[in-house]
Amino acid sequence: MxxxxxxxxxxxxxxxxxxxxxxxxxxxxxxxxxxxxxxxxxxxxxxxxxxxxxxxxxxxxxxxxxxxxxxxxxxxxxxxxxxxxxxxxxxxxxxxxxxxxxxxxxxxxxxxxxxxxxDDGLIVERIVNRRICKNCGATYNIRFCPPKVANVCDRCGGELMQRVDDREDVIRTRLxxxxxxxxxxxxxxxxxxxxxxxxxxxxxxxxxxxxxxxxxxxx
Ligand SMILES: [Zn+2]
Known part of the structure; x- marks a missing residue:
């Protein structure tokens, strides 16, 4: 088959x-x-x-x-x-x-x-809370999977950032x-x-x- x-x-x-x-x-x-x-x-x-x-x-x-x-x-x-x-x-x-x-x-x-x-609302909530380490690329979710110290990568101590594509207006347009x-x-x-x-x-x-x-x- x-x-x-x-x-x-x-x-x-x-x-x-x-x-x-x-x-x-x-x-x-x-x-x-x-x-x-x-x-x-x-x-x-x-x-x-x-x-x-x-x-x-x-x-x-x-x-x-x-x-x-x-x-x-x-x-x-x-x-x-x-x-x-x-x-x-x-x-x-x-x-x-x-x-x-x-x-x-x-x-x-x-x-x-x-x-x-x-629902779109739930997707927005998942994505807008996403943060990525500038240094090693590790991903976090400040609501569901936050780093131990705010805005600092657990793995390498790097600074966390939000990708441009992960902003709410961008996500809403994409959806x-x-x-x-x-x-x-x-x-x-x-x-x-x-x-x-x-x-x-x-x-x-x-x-x-x-x-x-x-x-x-x-x-
Ligand atoms: Zn890192």
Missing amino acids: AGRTLIFTGPPGSGKGTQAAHMRDRLGFVPLSSGDTLRAEIKAGSDIGKQAAQYVQAGTLVPDDIITGVMLAAVSRQPTSAGVILDGFPRTVGQAEALDDGLAAAGRKVDAVIDFRI ATYREQTTPLIEFYDRRGLLRSVDASREAPAVESDVVALIEALG
């Missing part, structure tokens, strides 16, 4: 990337996040990677067909027996339709879409874009009976058990 092809959807900060990595460790899935895959393809210098690099270097949005090409290239490099998890792709209905065609050519189909549901793009996508998969969802507002181990149960229920 061909390996499962799953899609993880959810806003930035929902923990879906972490869960995709756990499914690699627990169930042998190959996680393919759109950002990492794009960077890897550019670095490898493949034809599609070269096309994508032109947009990235120019600082413009990489078009739908190129992102789709990059993700399909990465999927088709996996043996058909391997399960894959697409993380952060597709983002639009157009990409989802192109994905279907490409997967069919590779002898695969989308088996399920797992949507990581969480609004995400909801606008993906609401039609979620409906698209729901109509086809492929949509599953997990409550991503809970602690990671509880979310992980639900994800495993959903995957095992696919048979």
